[in-house]
Amino acid sequence: MQAQISRLLQATTGLNLTSISPSIVERAVRRRMENCTTTCIEDYWQHLERTTGELDALIDEVVIPETSFFRNREPFHALSSYLTEEWLQAHPLGKLRLLSVPCSTGEEPYSIAMTLLDARMHPGGVCIDAVDISTRALTSARTAIYGDHSFRGKELQFRSRYFRSTEAGYVLDESVRNMVHFTRGNLLDPRFLSDKAPYDVVFCRNLLIYFDRPTQQLAFTALEHLVRPGGLLFLGHAETILASQEVFVPFAQAGAFAFRKVLPRPALTGLRSSVPVAAPRPATAQKTAVPMGLPLPSRTAGSLEEAHRLADSGHLDAASVLCRNYLEVHGPCARAYFLLGLVQDAEGNAARAEEWFRKALYLDPEHLESLVHLALQVEHRGDTATAQRLRGRAERAEKRRSTGAGR
Numbered sequence: 207m208q209a210q211i212s213r214l215l216q217a218t219t220g221l222n223l224t225s226i227s228p229s230i231v232e233r234a235v236r237r238r239m240e241n242c243t244t245t246c247i248e249d250y251w252q253h254l255e256r257t258t259g260e261l262d263a264l265i266d267e268v269v270i271p272e273t274s275f276f277r278n279r280e281p282f283h284a285l286s287s288y289l290t291e292e293w294l295q296a297h298p299l300g301k302l303r304l305l306s307v308p309c310s311t312g313e314e315p316y317s318i319a320m321t322l323l324d325a326r327m328h329p330g331g332v333c334i335d336a337v338d339i340s341t342r343a344l345t346s347a348r349t350a351i352y353g354d355h356s357f358r359g360k361e362l363q364f365r366s367r368y369f370r371s372t373e374a375g376y377v378l379d380e381s382v383r384n385m386v387h388f389t390r391g392n393l394l395d396p397r398f399l400s401d402k403a404p405y406d407v408v409f410c411r412n413l414l415i416y417f418d419r420p421t422q423q424l425a426f427t428a429l430e431h432l433v434r435p436g437g438l439l440f441l442g443h444a445e446t447i448l449a450s451q452e453v454f455v456p457f458a459q460a461g462a463f464a465f466r467k468v469l470p471r472p473a474l475t476g477l478r479s480s481v482p483v484a485a486p487r488p489a490t491a492q493k494t495a496v497p498m499g500l501p502l503p504s505r506t507a508g509s510l511e512e513a514h515r516l517a518d519s520g521h522l523d524a525a526s527v528l529c530r531n532y533l534e535v536h537g538p539c540a541r542a543y544f545l546l547g548l549v550q551d552a553e554g555n556a557a558r559a560e561e562w563f564r565k566a567l568y569l570d571p572e573h574l575e576s577l578v579h580l581a582l583q584v585e586h587r588g589d590t591a592t593a594q595r596l597r598g599r600a601e602r603a604e605k606r607r608s609t610g611a612g613r
Contacts, residue, residue, distance in 0.1 A: 207247045207248055207251050208231075208232065208235065208247065210251065211231070211235055211247075211251065211254070211264075212231055214254075214261070215231065215264070215265065215268060218261065218265065218392075219265060219268070219269070219339060219392070219394075220392075220393075220394045220416075220417050220421040220424075220425065230268060231268060233267075234264060234267035234268045235247070235250065235264070235267075237267055238250065238260070238263060238264050238267060241263075242260075262341055265339060265340060266340050266341060266342040266343075269339065269340045269343070272310075273310045273311060273313045273314060273356075274313055274355070274356050274357065274358045275313045275316065275317050275320075275352075275356055275357055275358075275364070275365075276317045276359070276361070276364070277313070277314065277317075277358075277411075278411075278443075278461075279359075279361065280461035280462045280463075281409070281411070281440045281462045281463065281464060282317060282318070282321045283462070284438075284440075284457065284462035284464050285318065285321055285322075285407065285438075285440075286321055286324070286325045288407070288438060288457075289302070289322065289325050289327065290325055291511065291515070292515070293406065294327075295515075300331070301331050301332065301333055302322070302327065302331060302332050302333070302406055302407070303333045303335075303403070303405045303406050303407075304318055304332070304333070304334045304335070304405060304406065304407040304408070304409070305334075305335045305336075305337070305399075305405045305407070305408045305409065305432060306318060306334065306335070306336045306337070306409045307336075307337045307338070307391075307393055307408070307409070307410050307413070308337065308338040308339065308340075308343075308393075308410075308413055309336035309337055309338045309343075309344075309347060309388065310338060310340075310343050310347070311343045311346040311347050311352075311356075312336065312343075312346065312347030312348075312350060312386070312388070313352070313356055314336075314409060314411070315334050315336035315347075315386045315388075315409075316350070316378060316382055316383075316386060318334055318386075318409065319332070319334055319382045319385040319386055320364055320367075320368055320382055322385070323368075323381070323382065323385075324364075329381065329384065329385050332385055333387070334385055334386045334387065335386075335387050335389065335399075335402070335405075336386050336387065336388045336389070337388075337389055337390070337391040337393075337399070338388075338390065338391075339390065339391070339392050341390060344388050344389075344390055347386075347388050348388055350377065350378035350383050351372075351374050351375040351376065351377050351378075352369075352375055352376045352378070353375050353376070356376075357376070368382050393410075393413070393425050393428055393429075394421065394424060394425060394428070398428060399432065403434075404431065404432055404433055404434035404435075404437065405432055405433060405434060405437060406434060406437045406438070407433075407437060407438045407439075407440070408429060408432050408433050408437070408438070408439050408440070409440045410429055410439065410440070410441060411440055411441060411442040411445075411463075412442035412444075412445070413425070413442075414426065414441070414442070414445045414448055415442060415444050415445055422448055426448055426449075430453050430454075430467070433467045434467065435467050435468065436466065436467060437466070437467050438457055438464050438465065438466055438467075439454060439464065439465045439466075439467065440462065440463060440464050440465075441463050441464075441465065442463065443463050445463075446463050446465075449465045453467060453468060454466065454467055454468070455468060455582075456575070456578050456579065456582070461574070461604050509528075510528075510529070510532060510539075510541055510542060510545060512528060513525045513528040513529050513532070513542075513545055514545055516528065517545065517548060517549055517552070522549050522552060522553060525545065525549055526546060526549050529542045529545050529546050529549075530546075538565075538569055539569070540566040540567075540569040540570035540573045540576065541566070541573075543562050543563070543565040543566035543569070543576075544562070544563065544566045544573060544575055544576045544579075546562045547559045547560070547561075547562030547563040547566065547576070547579060548579070550562060551579070551583070556583060556586065556587070559579075559583060560580060560583045560584070563576045563579055563580040563583065564580065567580065571599075572599075572603040572606065573603075574600055574603050574604055577596050577597075577599050577600035577603060578596075578597075578600050580596055581593045581596035581597045581600065584596065
């Protein structure tokens with residue numbers, strides 16, 4: 207009977223129960239049996255089948271939230287950069303839509319809200335949806351009172367700005383709470399958020415690692431539909447290998463484990479095809495021209511930030527010229543080489559892109575973004591051994607960068 211209960215839990219939640227201790231399920235069942243005042247597991251099975259809400263209660267016992275505010279800082283830094291450098295410029299009057307799934311007890315979506323407030327984002331221009339399968343976790347999230355365990359690390363200045371200390375714990379400010387809308391849902395449900403438009407940003411970190419491979423594929427298909435073209439998907443560091451290279455490409459921010467959903471390539475109409483840096487490689491390379499009204503940069507050094515912005519908006523020729531002008535004035539630069547590699551990749555020239563990434567790594571052997579993109583390049587042409595070595599270098603570089611940043 208225990209096996210039947212485990213199979214029901216796995217079918218409902220998608221959790222690969224072989225990846226967690228069997229004792230967790232056993233203890234959960236035992237606690238629910240005590241609550242139902244039964245000592246016979248067969249009787250509990252019948253109660254589980256007949257009673258509305260009992261399965262949800264059992265799921266609450268099995269799903270143990272492990273989260274904290276600003277868990278791994280890099281994704282929130284990346285979100286802030288994306289907002290200020292890209293999204294606000296492109297959508298000055300739009301509403302930024304974000305999703306946190308699973309949201310657990312609320313630390314992640316509230317961290318997102320605080321990040322946006324720190325970036326001077328008006329609350330009225332933001333919609334944050336937060337979803338979890340656990341009703342208990344959602345109740346705690348809505349209450350928004352937290353103990354010391356939710357605050358980790360040394361960077362806790364945000365706590366004095368957004369929380370009030372009480373005997374019950376740290377109470378989150380109402381201005382932050384009002385930015386997040388909590389709801390119960392299951393990512394594996396075919397109807398999951400079917401009434402919602404795709405999001406600009408989706409956080410789904412450290413959930414997929416608990417699924418078996420078929421369930422991971424099912425969940426990732428759902429995530430693909432939840433992110434709008436050009437939007438960002440944040441994953442856990444162990445989940446990045448799941449991101450489809452045909453749909454997502456790495457977002458150039460160290461340690462964020464973020465991916466941009468590629469924009470669909472429009473049909474050729476005689477007008478310029480708007481291809482972002484994140485576009486997939488086409489079957490044949492196609493040169494893109496600078497559109498009318500956007501002159502080529504002059505032969506003076508420009509900003510690499512501007513080059514990245516131009517490339518992301520599809521102005522590949524202009525971005526390339528700006529990078530080359532920068533190199534003429536300032537000399538060799540790993541970031542400029544990296545951007546030229548991104549442009550070549552977007553234009554379908556994989557071999558040339560690889561050359562630029564290797565040039566960047568010659569100058570800076572720990573250039574994390576070049577390591578990640580070069581790994582994708584060599585893996586795409588079938589050299590999995592080299593790709594694995596490059597990913598190992600990237601992981602070590604990311605750890606050293608994080609350690610250095612924390613000192």
